[in-house]
Amino acid sequence: MSGSLPPPGARVEVVGLSAAYGRTRVLDSVRFTVEPGGWLAVIGPNGSGKSTLLRSVLGLQRHEGQVRIDGVPTTGMARRELARVLAYAPQLPVLPEGISTREYVTLGRTPHRPLLAAPRRVDRDVVADVLQRLDLEPLADRLVVTLSGGEQQRAVLARALAQRPRVLLLDEPTAALDLGHAQQVLDLLDRLRRQDGLTVVSTLHDLTLAGQYADRLTLLAAGRVVAEGTPAEVLTPAALSAHYGARAQVLSGPDGLAVVPMREAPLWPELNTADE
Numbered sequence: 565m566s567g568s569l570p571p572p573g574a575r576v577e578v579v580g581l582s583a584a585y586g587r588t589r590v591l592d593s594v595r596f597t598v599e600p601g602g603w604l605a606v607i608g609p610n611g612s613g614k615s616t617l618l619r620s621v622l623g624l625q626r627h628e629g630q631v632r633i634d635g636v637p638t639t640g641m642a643r644r645e646l647a648r649v650l651a652y653a654p655q656l657p658v659l660p661e662g663i664s665t666r667e668y669v670t671l672g673r674t675p676h677r678p679l680l681a682a683p684r685r686v687d688r689d690v691v692a693d694v695l696q697r698l699d700l701e702p703l704a705d706r707l708v709v710t711l712s713g714g715e716q717q718r719a720v721l722a723r724a725l726a727q728r729p730r731v732l733l734l735d736e737p738t739a740a741l742d743l744g745h746a747q748q749v750l751d752l753l754d755r756l757r758r759q760d761g762l763t764v765v766s767t768l769h770d771l772t773l774a775g776q777y778a779d780r781l782t783l784l785a786a787g788r789v790v791a792e793g794t795p796a797e798v799l800t801p802a803a804l805s806a807h808y809g810a811r812a813q814v815l816s817g818p819d820g821l822a823v824v825p826m827r828e829a830p831l832w833p834e835l836n837t838a839d840e
């Protein structure tokens with residue numbers, strides 16, 4: 565991103581993070597560290613606490629414990645200061661009515677420009693750059709609420725990237741994307757972290773993509789970290805069986821691991837031999 569590179573990424577430390585909804589505890593003493601330029605994928609079955617964890621890191625969710633950015637607790641940072649460091653792309657964003665995709669993405673520049681000031685040249689340049697990188701130029705003047713689900717997901721990511729954060733928190737960034745756009749988005753994030761040192765923390769249900777792109781995985785189950793490490797250390801058939809109740813093979817290839825679901829063995833094998 566010439567002339568508008570994000571500043572180098574930051575170290576993120578989460579220590580003893582717990583959260584509850586009412587009396588129900590959904591995160592229990594979660595701890596992880598992501599180095600600058602690292603990519604941590606938080607994985608785990610439905611309801612294991614992944615979104616709550618991201619929202620807690622952002623300070624959008626009441627929690628106990630501490631989040632530190634380059635050693636500084638986020639509780640000591642002003643909202644605007646935090647927004648210059650951390651950006652977030654939620655899983656189910658509520659998009660504003662009546663504004664174009666370009667205007668929506670420009671909202672990402674808010675923490676960087678003087679209050680109430682119109683977008684400056686640098687803001688317009690950054691927005692044009694991310695619109696182009698995410699194939700959103702042809703949609704830039706459409707009302708953002710009229711975009712398809714996958715287009716809206718790219719617009720939300722574009723807004724987060726326009727913020728030029730040092731740390732990007734992504735909740736299921738590829739959930740609504742077709743395979744080509746999922747790879748385009750993940751490849752872009754991969755380049756940003758390798759070239760510019762952007763730190764990425766994402767949830768990902770697609771374990772093959774998690775294994776290909778993240779360098780560390782944290783597996784949550786019922787709000788606790790039950791495994792952490794490299795994809796090869798965490799993505800084992802035994803862990804997938806124990807925590808997802810899934811039957812899967814884990815294959816290793818040049819681009820990393822692939823998690824291949826296995827069908828249940830047929831109850832009546834002779835039905836599968838009809839054309840033998």
Ligand SMILES: Nc1ncnc2c1ncn2[C@@H]1O[C@H](COP(=O)(O)OP(=O)(O)OP(=O)(O)O)[C@@H](O)[C@H]1O
Nearest residue numbers: 585586590608609610611612613614615616617767
């Ligand atoms: N606002 C809420 N009030 C009460 N319970 C909630 C609320 N939001 C989430 N929960 C519960 O907290 C637990 C963790 O939810 P969370 O959304 O963090 O899980 P997740 O791992 O992101 O799930 P998924 O993979 O399905 O997106 C779940 O049991 C969920 O039902």
